[in-house]
Amino acid sequence: MSVTEAYTEATAEHLSLAERAYQELRDRLIMLDIRPGDPINDGQLAAQLGIGRTPVREALKRLETDHMVISYPRRGTFATIVDITALADVSELRRVLEPLAARKAALGANSRAREELFALADDIQRLDGAGPGNAADLMRYDLNVHRIIYRTAGNPHLEDTLIRLDNLATRIWCLVLDKVPTVAGHVSEHVELLRSIGNGDADQASELALEHITSFEKTIRTVL
Incomplete structure (x- = not known):
């Protein structure tokens, strides 16, 4: 396998992990398994999902765009209140x-x-x-x-x-x-x-x- 092929494969795997994290967390937030206002710890979530923290952090960025989580400087990330x-x-x-x-x-x-x-x-x-x-x-x-x-x-x-x-x-x-x-x-x-x-x-x-x-x-x- 060439270096380029290895990089492409690693990137695809990383993207799939980020997508998996996104879908899992999104549905937990939708179904209120993660309650509105709850703090979100990316390390704990990564351990629960059995993946690294980087894909989880990328998933949380997408969820912030979806208005399902919100991040505050020096305070952390929280599930948004249901409006x-x-x-x-x-x-x-x-x-x-x-x-x-x-x-x-x-x-x-x-x-x-x-x-x-x-x-x-x-x-x-x-x-x-x-x-x-x-x-x-x-x-x-x-x-x-x-x-x-x-x-x-x-x-x-x-x-x-x-x-x-x-x-x-x-x-x-x-x-x-x-x-x-x-x-x-x-x-x-x-x-x-x-x-x-x-x-x-x-x-x-x-x-x-x-x-x-x-x-x-x-x-x-x-x-x-």
């Missing part, structure tokens, strides 16, 4: 962009993506039939549904924007999870949406995506 007042601003953007993503996904999904969408819809329907289930687990399904739709839409800029918005919205949802009458109903709304995208029905997919976001905002405002 419920941001709900209106986040929902305003999602009402426009979620239907667009659903429409693009319905029009552009290939056969493999359609199989994935149908399989996820079947999984959620089985969950719905099994009873209320664990609220946190159901919210992880919710995150997965949205991320698959964004990816299938085929526009990386749209995907990146919507992931960040959905992450912030889900943190708000998780903050009031114990006050929400049922999470299962919210998650089961995805079944028809996923199938409409899988069937290539762009108009229905767009309409259902808008209904879902509107329902989410209404539910949150009801319990606040």
Whole structure:
């Protein structure tokens, strides 16, 4: 192996570790496993994840851009407080962009993506039939549904924007999870949406995506 090849391989491995750290910490922050306001120790996180501190620090820089952590000079890094007042601003953007993503996904999904969408819809329907289930687990399904739709839409800029918005919205949802009458109903709304995208029905997919976001905002405002 040449020096250049070795450097390239080492760089790819480093990037994958940073991405792994980012995704793991992002989802802990979203699900409030790392509570709002909690201090974040990069050394402890590195030990927990079994990786070096440098990838963790890079992940934390990305999460600061995502408004999920904040760093203070000489004080350290902390999980941001969940800003419920941001709900209106986040929902305003999602009402426009979620239907667009659903429409693009319905029009552009290939056969493999359609199989994935149908399989996820079947999984959620089985969950719905099994009873209320664990609220946190159901919210992880919710995150997965949205991320698959964004990816299938085929526009990386749209995907990146919507992931960040959905992450912030889900943190708000998780903050009031114990006050929400049922999470299962919210998650089961995805079944028809996923199938409409899988069937290539762009108009229905767009309409259902808008209904879902509107329902989410209404539910949150009801319990606040």
